[in-house]
Amino acid sequence: MAINFSVNGRPVSVNAPESTRLLWVLREELKLSGTKFGCGAGQCGACMVHIDGERMFSCLMPVAAAQGKAVTTIEGLSPGRMNALQRAWLAESVPQCGYCQSGQLMSAAALLAANPRPTRAEIKDHMSANVCRCGTYPRIVRAIERAVREG
Amino acid sequence: MTTRREFMVGAAGLTFTVLVDGCAAMRTEERSAGAALASAPAGGAKAVNAWASLAQDGTVYIVNPAVEMGQGSQTAIPLIIAEEMDADWSRVVIVPAAPDDKIYGNPGFRGLMYTAGSATVTGYWDVARTFGAQVRRVVMENAARKWDVPLAELSTEPSTVVHAKTGRRLSYGEIAAFAQVPAAAPTIRLEELKKPEQYRLIGKDVMRVELPTKVNGTAQYSIDVQLPGMLYGAVLRGPVEGTSPLTIDDAQARAVAGVVRIVPSARSRAWCASCPWPSASA
Numbered sequence: 001m002a003i004n005f006s007v008n009g010r011p012v013s014v015n016a017p018e019s020t021r022l023l024w025v026l027r028e029e030l031k032l033s034g035t036k037f038g039c040g041a042g043q044c045g046a047c048m049v050h051i052d053g054e055r056m057f058s059c060l061m062p063v064a065a066a067q068g069k070a071v072t073t074i075e076g077l078s079p080g081r082m083n084a085l086q087r088a089w090l091a092e093s094v095p096q097c098g099y100c101q102s103g104q105l106m107s108a109a110a111l112l113a114a115n116p117r118p119t120r121a122e123i124k125d126h127m128s129a130n131v132c133r134c135g136t137y138p139r140i141v142r143a144i145e146r147a148v149r150e151g
Numbered sequence: 152m153t154t155r156r157e158f159m160v161g162a163a164g165l166t167f168t169v170l171v172d173g174c175a176a177m178r179t180e181e182r183s184a185g186a187a188l189a190s191a192p193a194g195g196a197k198a199v200n201a202w203a204s205l206a207q208d209g210t211v212y213i214v215n216p217a218v219e220m221g222q223g224s225q226t227a228i229p230l231i232i233a234e235e236m237d238a239d240w241s242r243v244v245i246v247p248a249a250p251d252d253k254i255y256g257n258p259g260f261r262g263l264m265y266t267a268g269s270a271t272v273t274g275y276w277d278v279a280r281t282f283g284a285q286v287r288r289v290v291m292e293n294a295a296r297k298w299d300v301p302l303a304e305l306s307t308e309p310s311t312v313v314h315a316k317t318g319r320r321l322s323y324g325e326i327a328a329f330a331q332v333p334a335a336a337p338t339i340r341l342e343e344l345k346k347p348e349q350y351r352l353i354g355k356d357v358m359r360v361e362l363p364t365k366v367n368g369t370a371q372y373s374i375d376v377q378l379p380g381m382l383y384g385a386v387l388r389g390p391v392e393g394t395s396p397l398t399i400d401d402a403q404a405r406a407v408a409g410v411v412r413i414v415p416s417a418r419s420r421a422w423c424a425s426c427p428w429p430s431a432s433a
Contacts, residue, residue, distance in 0.1 A: 033375040034368020074368035086366040090358065096221030098365030099372060134221060
């Protein structure tokens with residue numbers, strides 16, 4: 001059965017078993033490989049995407065649950081130019097290996113959309129859903145604060 | 152360390168092949184250098200060779216022999232070469248090296264193309280600086296011949312040779328158009344290399360070249376590589392170190408669509424499937 005939703009503003013129709021996780025549809029069928037597979041269990045946040053503007057672990061979400069919804073991936077976060085968060089990420093040299101950073105940015109973008117001026121405590125609490133093996137946490141916090149400051 | 156260089160004139164610019172004798176890591180044969188050249192990207196304008204090339208449009212291609220794991224190797228080694236070349240960093244395009252230990256092996260890591268142990272920048276340090284300086288010397292010698300002035304009267308600014316006495320200037324790209332290349336490389340002694348206070352790039356805050364790709368999802372990782380007909384594997388290990396399965400019931404795993412084969416081993420089971428989702432779920 002076809003499952004219809006939009007990805008980064010474009011309508012897609014997917015034929016996949018309903019329980020297939022959205023992550024693999026994005027990566028394998030739609031070739032949007034910026035969203036990463038980390039733990040497959042909703043514990044690391046490397047797979048984070050937005051569903052109707054709210055962050056979601058795409059490694060857990062059955063593709064059928066995306067029916068009719070608007071999915072945004074890192075590729076669709078700010079197409080063609082860097083947004084304030086991405087510019088701040090570069091200014092603070094946040095990524096080391098970078099594998100988790102798509103998920104980090106998607107989480108941070110969801111935070112600022114809901115709370116444009118978060119406190120440091122709110123940033124740390126919100127970003128605790130995302131794990132970074134390289135330990136870039138202090139830079140992530142600084143980058144979010146910079147994005148808030150510099151817009 | 153004695154060195155020997157081969158220079159070749161490419162279709163659209165100068166290409167430099169580094170052949171270093173007396174250093175196990177870099178010892179090579181003519182044919183492996185030739186193979187490296189042959190494997191360079193086609194298309195005329197990109198006359199990329201084993202280590203560096205200068206295109207007439209001013210683009211400077213520099214090869215990166217190391218793996219980027221986030222510590223900046225991909226930026227650091229080409230930057231060291233560019234420093235001694237006095238190349239304009241904004242015009243440098245970094246090209247990944249072909250897998251060939253004989254040409255690109257790390258002298259600091261038993262001659263292997265191995266990026267580990269904090270041995271990359273230190274291992275390539277002298278080689279990269281020396282090679283960059285040799286490219287600069289050849290470019291300057293060509294300018295000296297063109298202007299018929301002594302080499303000692305010339306200096307360089309980024310990607311430009313300058314004759315201060317007459318105010319004449321030639322860009323590396325302009326020189327690439329007419330340059331003749333010597334059969335033997337100029338000898339550069341380590342004491343002839345730049346002093347730290349002369350550095351334009353080393354020690355400065357230069358952004359790692361791969362960073363933009365890591366904030367917009369375009370950086371390519373091993374998991375992102377797709378080849379025709381490739382299978383995906385997954386391994387299920389015992390939950391405790393050293394344990395082995397007593398029995399294996401793989402009926403459920405076999406029932407998952409896309410599963411191609413289940414491979415038992417003493418300590419684990421591995422799946423091969425036609426797409427990663429069954430592998431992750433089986």
